[in-house]
Amino acid sequence: MRIQRVKSKWAKTNIMLKSDYLRQYMPSTKLFSRSNVQSMLEEYGMVYVKPINGTFGNGVIRVERTTVPSLGYRYQLDTAIRFYPTFEQLYQNLVKQKKNRKYIVQKGIHLLHHQKRRFDIRVMVQKNLSNEWEATGIIGRLAHPAKIVTNYHSGGTPMALERLMTDHATTSELASFKNRLRKLSITIANNLQSAYPNIKEIGVDIAIDTKLHPWILEVNTFPDPFIFRKLPDQSVFHKIYRYAVGYGRFKKRSSRP
Ligand SMILES: Nc1ncnc2c1ncn2[C@@H]1O[C@H](COP(=O)(O)OP(=O)(O)OP(=O)(O)O)[C@@H](O)[C@H]1O
Ligand SMILES: [Mg+2]
Numbered sequence: 592m593r594i595q596r597v598k599s600k601w602a603k604t605n606i607m608l609k610s611d612y613l614r615q616y617m618p619s620t621k622l623f624s625r626s627n628v629q630s631m632l633e634e635y636g637m638v639y640v641k642p643i644n645g646t647f648g649n650g651v652i653r654v655e656r657t658t659v660p661s662l663g664y665r666y667q668l669d670t671a672i673r674f675y676p677t678f679e680q681l682y683q684n685l686v687k688q689k690k691n692r693k694y695i696v697q698k699g700i701h702l703l704h705h706q707k708r709r710f711d712i713r714v715m716v717q718k719n720l721s722n723e724w725e726a727t728g729i730i731g732r733l734a735h736p737a738k739i740v741t742n743y744h745s746g747g748t749p750m751a752l753e754r755l756m757t758d759h760a761t762t763s764e765l766a767s768f769k770n771r772l773r774k775l776s777i778t779i780a781n782n783l784q785s786a787y788p789n790i791k792e793i794g795v796d797i798a799i800d801t802k803l804h805p806w807i808l809e810v811n812t813f814p815d816p817f818i819f820r821k822l823p824d825q826s827v828f829h830k831i832y833r834y835a836v837g838y839g840r841f842k843k844r845s846s847r848p
Contacts, residue, residue, distance in 0.1 A: 594840060595789035596812045598644045601695055603810050606786045613782060616775060616807050618798075623694035625682055632656050632664070632678075637699035639739075640685060641809075642692050648740030648747075652688065653699065654681065669745075670737045700798040700806045702734075702741075705755045709734040711741050712752065712797040712805075714776040715814055717834040724780040726773035727834060728819045728827045731755040749818040760803065772797060772805060779810055787812070791838040 597603055604620050607613045621627040623640060631638050632654060640652040655665040663676035668688060675681035702709040715728040733755065735746030743749055756765050776795045784790055794814025798806040816835055819828040835841050 592789060592839075594791045594838060595787050597783075597787055597790070598812075600641065600645070600809050601643045601693070603783065603812075604695070607779065607782055607807070607810070610778075610782050612778060613775075613807070616805055618698035618700055618806050618808070620695055620697045623685075623689065623696050628654070628682060628685065628696050629678055631696055631698060635698045637701070639697045639699050640689075641695055641697065642689075643695055644693070647744035648738075648742035649745075650688075650692070651740050652685065653739040654685070655699070667739050697808075700800055700808070703755075703759055703799050703801065705731075705733060705758065708736050709739075709741065710750075710755050711808065712772065712799065713749075713814070713818065714772050714795040714797060715792070715816065715819065715831055716776045716780045716795065717792045717831065718838050719834055720837050724777045724784075725834075726776050727831050728822075729769055729772060730819055730822060732818075743815065743818055749821040751822055759799075764803075768803065775805060775807075779807070783810065783812075792835065792840070 607617060621631065637655040640654060642650040645651065653667045657663060657665050661676065662674050664674065664678065664681040666673045666675060666681060666684065675684065702711055710731050710733045713730050713732055714726055716724055716726050719725040729752055731750045731752040732741035733748045733750050734741040738745055741747040753765065760768060779795055780793050783793065790812055792814055794811040796808040798808050800806065816831045819831055832841065836843055
């Protein structure tokens with residue numbers, strides 16, 4: 592049977608929002624419009640504006656209301672930073688950038704830092720060989736120093752969470768935090784499966800704020816398994832690969848080097 596993939600971030604968000612349990616982990620997300628961007632900037636100070644069908648962090652824009660009136664709004668796309676004194680100027684440039692693609696606007700989370708770079712987390716959840724959901728891998732992703740996204744394809748560095756969290760949690764705190772992330776991610780898999788019965792794997796992007804609260808940024812239904820080769824423990828990738836062979840994503844041997 593074909594593995595089901597779901598592109599639309601908006602469709603997946605709306606399904607997950609029906610769950611009271613998941614809602615407490617989801618940053619407010621709305622369709623892109625003048626009034627939604629304006630009111631969310633007013634309320635949260637910082638937002639992410641993202642293509643509904645985006646990948647690799649492409650087209651993702653970070654917008655911040657500065658505290659200096661003459662500077663107005665700070666806008667960053669890729670490595671380009673601009674300032675717009677008025678909301679109207681900012682909005683016109685967002686519209687220009689968006690072209691005719693569909694976008695969402697999401698409350699921005701101030702990510703934790705490691706060596707002055709932002710990082711977030713990817714959790715891999717897969718159907719195991721007994722056809723049950725299992726959280727098979729957790730990895731941190733450290734953003735390129737000049738960028739606002741952590742994606743590997745945008746210059747981010749996948750890295751063991753143990754290394755990234757040394758300044759933020761003790762070993763035992765991290766162990767229980769990882770358990771919490773596994774439980775949360777398996778709940779997401781079950782939730783999405785009720786709408787998309789033939790999904791077999793998900794990659795959950797999770798931001799952690801300074802209070803160590805996890806925030807679900809998005810859920811991928813075509814997650815990259817190869818970033819997990821960057822972990823010192825190779826058994827993680829081997830299991831991920833084995834399960835992916837089990838549900839038919841790969842043939843038995845990898846064709847990638
Ligand atoms: N609300 C947010 N607050 C803080 N950072 C965010 C937020 N949304 C996105 N980001 C950052 O931007 C990155 C890319 O955003 P997102 O994962 O939503 O899209 P994408 O990576 O382009 O999609 P895909 O993972 O399907 O390729 C995230 O991994 C995260 O580092
Ligand atoms: Mg992503």
